[in-house]
Amino acid sequence: xENTPNPNAVKFLSEKTLSEIGATEFQKKxxxxxxNNFIKxxxxxxxxxxxxxxxxxxxxKKSEKVNWDSLKPSIISLMNDHLEKAKKPILSKTIExxxxxxxxxKEDLIVKKINEVLDTKIRPAVSKDGGDIKFLSxxxxxxxxxxxxxxxxxxxxxxxxxxxxxxxxxxxxxxxIDVEAI
Numbered sequence: 001x002e003n004t005p006n007p008n009a010v011k012f013l014s015e016k017t018l019s020e021i022g023a024t025e026f027q028k029k030x031x032x033x034x035x036n037n038f039i040k041x042x043x044x045x046x047x048x049x050x051x052x053x054x055x056x057x058x059x060x061k062k063s064e065k066v067n068w069d070s071l072k073p074s075i076i077s078l079m080n081d082h083l084e085k086a087k088k089p090i091l092s093k094t095i096e097x098x099x100x101x102x103x104x105x106k107e108d109l110i111v112k113k114i115n116e117v118l119d120t121k122i123r124p125a126v127s128k129d130g131g132d133i134k135f136l137s138x139x140x141x142x143x144x145x146x147x148x149x150x151x152x153x154x155x156x157x158x159x160x161x162x163x164x165x166x167x168x169x170x171x172x173x174x175x176x177i178d179v180e181a182i
Contacts, residue, residue, distance in 0.1 A: 002057075004130035006157075007148030009061040010132035012067060012075055014057075016083050019091040023054040023123075023132035025148040038082045038090050045074060052132055053091050060132035060151035072164030105154060111138050113173045118145075121168050126151060126160070133165065141177030143169060157181070 003012040025049045026034060028043045042051055042058075047066025052059040060075060063067070080092065115135055125134050131151030136144040145165065152156050158181075168178040 001076075004059065004132070004150035004154075006061065006150040006154035008064060009059055009074070009130055009154070010072070011150070012058045012079060014056055014058075014079065014083070017089045018058060019053045019055050019090050020089050021143070023052055023127070023134075023148065024091055025050065025052045025134075025152075026168070031155065036090065038078070038086075042075065043080060045071065047071060050149070050152060052130070054127060054132065054149075055065060056125075058090075059132075061150060061152060065170075089108060107138065110173060110175050111135070113175045114138060114169060114176065117172045118168055121167055125164070129154075136182060141175060143176055143179045144182055145179060148180050 004012060004043055026036075026039050026043060028048065030038060031043050034040050036045070039051065039053070042048060042060070047062045048060060048071070049063055050061040058079065060071070062071060082173075118133055118135055122133055126147075129150055131147060131149035133151070133153070134146040134148060136146055137146075145161075147154075147157050147161065151160070154160075161179060161181050166176075169176040169179055
């Protein structure tokens with residue numbers, strides 16, 4: 001395990017591939033819609049609010065009422081059990097990723113540049129802290145993103161967003177004026 005800047009989130013690392021489809025977030029409030037048994041079982045643990053499954057880690061965010069001493073062993077046990085029995089990633093390529101609708105060729109190029117900066121400069125740094133950043137939209141100079149995993153609700157996420165993400169995107173993509181998290 002690895003601590004994150006968010007005291008209510010911990011990264012559970014694995015040498016095995018956990019997701020073949022990139023970082024994907026699941027929330028307890030959506031548990032009825034989730035078909036993946038591992039994800040459902042994990043979200044059913046008392047106090048777990050959100051999980052982010054990435055290529056080689058799972059970031060788990062808990063409520064303040066539960067303590068990590070009781071949760072960590074259960075999470076590790078569930079992960080080990082799944083990886084030993086299933087012998088496949090938690091999220092495999094059979095799940096389709098949602099596609100983003102495009103507006104124009106010029107905007108396509110801007111969106112492509114934004115995603116490139118997110119993928120190469122920002123996402124690696126954010127994933128070190130057990131989080132992820134998802135591009136949502138670009139309109140009139142404003143980029144909308146979603147902070148996921150341990151970044152969701154983290155006290156330092158606004159600073160990360162404005163001082164890190166916004167500055168990097170403005171530097172590399174001149175059309176970007178502002179970045180906002182949803």
